[in-house]
Amino acid sequence: MKDDLIAIDNLSVRYELHGSTFSGRRTYVNALNGITLNVRKGETLAIVGESGSGKSTLAMTVLGLLRHWTGTISYNFSEKELTSAKERKLRRAELLEIWRRSSIVFQDPYSALDSKKLVKDIITEPYLGHRLGARSESQLLASELIMQVGLTEDHLGYYPDQLSGGQRQRIAVARSLINRPELVIFDEPTSSLDVSIQAQILNLILDLKEKLSLTYIFITHNLVVAKHVSDRMMVLYLGNVMEIGETDSVFNNPLHPYTKLLISSVPLPKADYEMKQRESREAEVSSITLPGGCVFHPRCPVATSYCGWKSDEVLQLIRREAYLLLGIEELDAEMHGDLSFTVTAGDEETARKLLDVVREKDRFKIADAQLSGNSISFTLFESWKPSLLSSGGRAVNCLLYDVEFMTAHGLKQDGS
Numbered sequence: 001m002k003d004d005l006i007a008i009d010n011l012s013v014r015y016e017l018h019g020s021t022f023s024g025r026r027t028y029v030n031a032l033n034g035i036t037l038n039v040r041k042g043e044t045l046a047i048v049g050e051s052g053s054g055k056s057t058l059a060m061t062v063l064g065l066l067r068h069w070t071g072t073i074s075y076n077f078s079e080k081e082l083t084s085a086k087e088r089k090l091r092r093a094e095l096l097e098i099w100r101r102s103s104i105v106f107q108d109p110y111s112a113l114d115s116k117k118l119v120k121d122i123i124t125e126p127y128l129g130h131r132l133g134a135r136s137e138s139q140l141l142a143s144e145l146i147m148q149v150g151l152t153e154d155h156l157g158y159y160p161d162q163l164s165g166g167q168r169q170r171i172a173v174a175r176s177l178i179n180r181p182e183l184v185i186f187d188e189p190t191s192s193l194d195v196s197i198q199a200q201i202l203n204l205i206l207d208l209k210e211k212l213s214l215t216y217i218f219i220t221h222n223l224v225v226a227k228h229v230s231d232r233m234m235v236l237y238l239g240n241v242m243e244i245g246e247t248d249s250v251f252n253n254p255l256h257p258y259t260k261l262l263i264s265s266v267p268l269p270k271a272d273y274e275m276k277q278r279e280s281r282e283a284e285v286s287s288i289t290l291p292g293g294c295v296f297h298p299r300c301p302v303a304t305s306y307c308g309w310k311s312d313e314v315l316q317l318i319r320r321e322a323y324l325l326l327g328i329e330e331l332d333a334e335m336h337g338d339l340s341f342t343v344t345a346g347d348e349e350t351a352r353k354l355l356d357v358v359r360e361k362d363r364f365k366i367a368d369a370q371l372s373g374n375s376i377s378f379t380l381f382e383s384w385k386p387s388l389l390s391s392g393g394r395a396v397n398c399l400l401y402d403v404e405f406m407t408a409h410g411l412k413q414d415g416s
């Protein structure tokens with residue numbers, strides 16, 4: 001912990017969805033699922049992931065703004081060490097300590113700044129709110145900070161509406177620094193700005209980090225931005241860490257299949273069932289019913305037989321192939337649990353052709369297939385859940401890098 005400002009161990013957060021109970025059961029969004037992560041003093045750690053992957057939830061939890069979570073978060077601020085754990089809720093005084101030592105800059109400078117307040121009051125508010133000193137001191141600091149963010153003292157007398165998007169984000173940065181934080185979290189700070197202004201704001205943020213010896217957590221869905229600003233990066237997918245490492249090394253040699261796809265900027269394949277769910281119940285559905293095994297398996301181009309396939313997923317793939325390759329519109333099926341199901345075709349000849357197609361296309365997901373008349377009984381492999389394994393400063397959450405698993409199954413890294 002000595003070199004770390006923050007150490008997060010096995011952090012999970014779920015949100016209860018109100019008004020959406022199925023058969024009387026509560027429904028939850030699993031926003032973060034067992035995150036383990038350290039933030040080193042003085043670094044910029046980028047957190048990269050698609051919308052809904054849990055980036056903002058992670059920021060809010062670290063800042064002590066969410067009440068319900070499990071795991072442990074330890075803070076190693078220069079004057080005080082704090083540990084916040086499920087079993088021990090932080091007292092108000094400890095939360096105040098976290099809010100004094102850290103701050104956040106949000107994505108949208110339009111909604112983040114109170115349009116009825118003058119810029120000087122917006123900047124000084126956290127200072128006065130945390131009772132860090134007298135009003136006169138806060139004014140002096142605001143004058144200093146407004147210049148540090150590249151504006152003039154005149155801007156202190158403006159209202160946010162009188163400023164451009166870039167200027168407002170500079171104000172948000174100044175406000176985030178008035179409590180002299182050790183940690184600043186930027187949550188997509190340039191996503192809502194014009195491309196021409198983004199680089200200026202990023203460079204300002206980087207300059208301030210050097211001048212003020214800060215530690216940054218920088219949240220972005222934009223890999224180019226992550227590459228530009230960060231020392232290390234963490235890739236998040238459906239609330240799970242996929243990969244962590246030095247930014248240069250991750251870009252030069254991405255290991256996790258998801259990171260490889262993100263970096264190659266190839267459009268990500270969508271899982272069929274995921275799309276169906278999204279059509280019917282909005283984007284967060286996939287965090288409600290997380291895929292089993294590896295959460296990435298429905299979209300992974302190199303998934304193995306053991307990566308988490310379940311009967312309903314494989315049946316859907318088989319139905320699609322039956323339709324596309326054999327023109328079969330309806331295929332009766334009977335499920336026998338997560339790993340076994342039977343499909344029934346119109347006649348024996350069709351069932352035989354279907355089995356040939358499945359063996360060719362989906363071979364790796366099928367442990368066994370038995371043809372009996374016009375029915376085929378399929379059995380799938382037991383799934384393995386990958387864990388985040390570290391080696392040489394990199395950590396990857398993929399079975400292909402789990403030597404024990406690969407050896408036990410006689411697999412090579414290309415999935416063969």
Ligand SMILES: Nc1ncnc2c1ncn2[C@@H]1O[C@H](COP(=O)(O)OP(=O)(O)O)[C@@H](O)[C@H]1O
Binds near residue numbers: 029053283287
């Ligand atoms: N207050 C909330 N209530 C219910 N679900 C939420 C709430 N906030 C976020 N979520 C869900 O949690 C998941 C993670 O969200 P979020 O942390 O905002 O992701 P990101 O910042 O990466 O877009 C998403 O599925 C999102 O819809």
Ligand code: SF4
Binds near residue numbers: 256
């Ligand atoms: S464990 Fe690795 S190979 Fe398997 S689905 Fe996940 S990312 Fe793909």
Ligand SMILES: [Mg+2]
Binds near residue numbers: 055056057187
């Ligand atoms: Mg977000």
